Amino acid sequence: MNWIIELLTKQSFAQTIIVFGLVIAFGIWFGKIKIFGVSLGVTWVLFVGLFFSFMGVVVHPELQDFLKEFGLVLFVYTLGLQVGPGFFASLNRNALVTNMLAGFIVLFGVITTLLLYYFSTNSISIMTGIMSGAVTNTPGLGAAQTTMTNLHQSSEETSLVTLAYAVAYPFGVFGIIIAMLLLKKIFKVNIEHETELQNKLANLREDRVISKHLKLENHQLVGKPINAIFEIIKTPIVVSRMFHKGIIITPTPKEILSENDVLLIVASKTTFEQLHLLIGPESDMNLKTALDSNLVSNHVVVTNKNITHKRLGDIPEFNQHDFTFTRLYRAGTQMVPNGNIMLQLGDTVKVVGTKESLERISSVLGNSLKRLEVPDIAPIFIGIVLGIIVGSIPFQIPNIPVPVKIGLAGGPLIIALLLSRFGNQFYLNNYTTNSANLMIRELGITLFLASVGLSSGSKLAAAFEGGNGFYWIGLGIIITIVPLLIVGIVAKHFFKKNFFEICGLLAGASTDPPALAFALKISGNDIPSATYATVYPLTMILRIIAAQLMILFFV
Template sequence: MDAVRTLLESQPLLTLFLTVAVGYVIGECSIKGVALGSGAVLFVGLAIGGFAPRSAPPALLGTLGLLLFLYGIGVQYGAQFFAGLSSTDGLKANAAAVLGVLGSGFVSLALGPLFGVKLDQALGLFAGAGTSTASLQAVLAVLKGEGAAVGYSVAYPFGVAGPILFLYLLSVALARRIDTPPAHLIETAEIALRNQAFVGLTFPELKARLPASLGIVAVRRAHHNQLPDDDLVMQTDDVLLATAMDRDELRKAAELLGELQPGRMMRSREDLDYLRVFASSRVVVGRPLGDIRFPDGMVCTIAHVRRGDADMLPTPGLILEFGDRVGLLIGSGQRDAVRRLFGDSIKGTAELSYISIGVGAALGLLAGLIPLPIPGVGKLSLGLAALLLVALYLGKMRRLGSLVWTMPLSANLVLRNFGLTVFLAQVGLSSGPKFFATIGLTGAAFLLYGAAILIALVCITAACCLWIFRLPFDATVGVISGATGNPAILAFANRIAPTDRPDVGYAMIFPSMTIVKILFVEIAAVIVGR
């Protein structure tokens, strides 16, 4: 064993990646649907760090990992975050989550005068109960001790498994059963124009009289398909190729305009062809569809956009992202030109701009150095919380000139999950010796403290959502998932509430609560630690 210990302590990078590998093997083990995921890396790091006390790599490596995680979160959820701040339901959801986070934070601070828990340990318990690695890093940076990592590692299992159990019990107690909604797939129909009230109108006038969610992507006249333009005047027996997310909406449109026709337009490829391409060119990525200009002579219109596993109607405000699959109606013989315009490279789904990442991260780090005066506290720098704020704003902007701030979803997931894993491994390895020394003295007490902090977090958040702000149940589980933070909780929330509201709630809440948790521990460390 001495030889193994010597090897681990002499090769910190080897130890780091061994920790990552073993941690993920353990993290994939599921007990009744609950798994620790990447959080298991922290516990493996603690075990190896306790066995080989000098095996930890430099702390800067962990900070870099956390930077990648926060930057990826920010650029992905920036649009949803700012939309949540401007909507009534979003403000209610954020208010409920803030009250829950602050309530759990004050419970953690009360552990000091009540039970003699040290401040760094109490704030570590708070960070672990909320599965907030960014808060842990903030405590470590301000208080310079290892007690925060100890508290974090003890409370983290409650932070993952506790909310899942709470959501299950909440759904049973409220007897809420939400059926799985139909898949977000675009439906098409060919409608013959027979209603004389619409004959003689120009195409824009026709569109103005139809629901905004109904698209008309092509017109068939005299046995020829064509793309509609502003000068097109509607005639009797024109056949309209209509698209919508709901089959009933197409049926109602057919009753309004005329009648459904058999699928002649889709079978005819003489005038218009259908092509699906990957969006990978910076000419189109990061731009609203309404701003995309096709070259002169190119006959092309966007019929639908598929992102991930969902179809989306091509509204003028929809912004294309790397890896989107775009369905197009194009003129005959223009396939190559259209592919060049959109890029059509599957490699684009994994590529990212290192210039954008470098500039964005540098701006965030510079913003984190600016001291902000806080009444009663003094001057306080936001650190990595400022990086997250900058990344959120860049994610909302999407692009600035030729710089595309967003990343393909697949590349974003890889980058931020790798960063989080490296951070957890480094913190675990460096805190292992202190962890075992402390847990031997405190016994089960820290476990109870972590449970109390978590109960305050989920109960206050749920009560505010359901009974004060009257949010729907599926939105509530998304808010609770965002307030607690771990993606495993969101995955379970999607099982008991299989709508899109849990994902939207998580996207609105997780970034803002990450910032609230960071600010809380930094301010508490300054005020209480005096």
């Protein structure tokens, strides 16, 4: 039995892996416990790590440091890959306003933290830890620790940052939910009425992609190719079906128009005002359900990586006349396909054409979900390497003794966002299935949380001596709730955001999945998810940079 006692107690690589395994396993199990319907999830790994450390468990320090940094990199990189497509797809006027509001939440949180710093006796490092915990932002904690290490701060001070984070975190999660409930009370929100109003507004959205049957009554277009319409209408449109000379076809841009042709057009809602003036009124004919049509439609998933780095217009197989791409779905957004779009792995394309053409196009696009189940690991690690390089670039700021770096939390996140959008152009297909991405992401965050817990728990008792721990909790609650209430009220009264969007904004600006789950539960729809995904990437970057700058300017 001596050998197993030695294995569990003597510092070694094997002992470290066993301890990490136990901490993560127990943390995940405890994370399934719900309090008032809310679970702290993976954050329990941090608390279990603190408990193990408090009980005197010590692991190999060098391996612990490696697992912490590597876990953080895996987490932020896969997070960037997940939210990147939706982030770029949502960069419209409305998203800019939403991101601006999220930026104000971050700014007010920093201002609140600094005010409390000046009126309290806590060091800026402790206040940074409280702030990161109060807004449930783990990468911000990692960035603060990295910056303190670069400034050669003591290990004791670094541990206090982790303890302050751990103490403030649970109340940060519930503070966000409390802010949502307070705003619901302040705005006197009726969920059913709000849902009905939101559905009406969704149908009125000007950028919504719709389809209409238009009858050609403009004699000036008769005898001209469909291209003439495309040249006049500058925004992307698709003619998916056409009733032409008694039959239904999928026309090419060179198809000659005839009087009384009926065109089924897919375009944004605002474009149809021009199309009505140019082509004619809406027709009663329905080409989708016509019994004499030999056309069918299908949704095809892009799984062939060989076509993902080319423009649609440059792929010869797509320049045929017996099918049409009518819609493109990517990361929860819908768009009208055009020749300048580059497909990405995981895109879904709606195709209309003959049965034979759909079979041919499906083989070109791939349409094999099994291919996507095995991720290409090489581009992921190339992206991680680029992220670490970017994160290590020093930026000199006046009056700062050491150069500023966005670090292992910021660099990989930025590169992942960029590669998720532009990687295909450089033959770096970073696509992973949701399950594979979630697996890597959870592995990364659990390694990081277990590491910071195991390195800080020995000082847990000291954190509550003299009431410091409870004092930190109070400060964290203020940092959590005040900025959320201020921006929530501003978003409602000045920017006319509905309650569901505000809930997603608050959860995203706090980078808090449990708060998003609560928002989805009370709203009963997916609107909070869309707002959450819109603000999450920018907020994550701002939180990381804010934590670093607070340490650099005030240490």
